[in-house]
Amino acid sequence: MSKDAYFRGKVCVITGAGSGIGRALAENLARRGAKLALSDIDTEGLAETVRRCEKFGAEVKSDRLNVAEREAVLLYADEVKKHFGVVHQIYNNAGIAHYGDVMKSSFKDVERIMDVDFWGVVNGTKAFLPYLVESGAGHVVNVSSLFGIIAIPGQSAYNAAKFAVRGFTEALRQEMLVEKAPVKVTCVHPGGIKTAVARNSTVVEGVDQRSAAALFDKYLAIHTPEMAAETITEGVRKGHGRVLIGWEARLLDALVRTTGAGYHRLVAFTTRGFLPR
DSSP: OHHHHHHOOOOOSSSSSSSSSOOOOOHHHHHOOEEEEEEEOOOOHHHHHOOOOOOOOOEEEEEEEEETOOOHHHHHHHHHHHSSSOOEEEOOOOOEEEEOOTTOOOOHHHHHHHHIIIIHHHHHHHHHHHHHHHHHHHHEEEEEOOGGTTTTTTHHHHHHHHHHHHHHHHHHHHHHHTTTSSEEEEEEEEOOOOOTTTTTTEOOSOOOOOHHHHHHHHHTTBBHHHHHHHHHHHHHHHHOOOEEEEHHHHHHHHHHHHHHHHHHHHHHHHHHSOOOO
């Protein structure tokens, strides 16, 4: 089966489709002949994504959606099923970021990240999972992060959410295998992708947000969203349980596997004086 044939006619749901990896995924799947249910809280960005996808002739349903609002996500899943009659794939991609040490970050800071980055994934997964099973050929794709593999100073809230996404997704994959359910599950770990997530992130008091974002864009934003989308869709097509995006993701994954807790001191030493204070 060709790369495009695998996705042709499939109904694919993508959250956070208004920019970055979400938009790139939407365009990638549109080119492959998929039908799309796209959502974001950024309606202007979402409209641009829809315009691009419709150029490829894709059938698109677009909605404003806050993935942290559980009842809204549950209703949204019902509406997508009613609109298309079936749902094959859900890409839980929506996410936000926050920079700040544990001592300086407020409870609200941490809760906000967990609400979107973790609970948003749980909400989307549980809302759509019954329909994916019903389709007979379902696939859950949850976007974690390189920071769901390795912890970094100043990223405790983001690390917590993305590690949680990883654990939740890997457990779900095992459950689907145990039950022999017709649903594949993939956890995605992007490395440094050129998106607006850093520029839109929140920071603790005393840290310059623009400087923190510029640091990420200069040293860490290595790969294009289009490269990330292609890697993800190939991983989905091949049924991979884990997808690492970028050489740095593969390298740091190997570091963690090799050193265990030993990487903590190495990262602390390497980042001292480098991270925004």
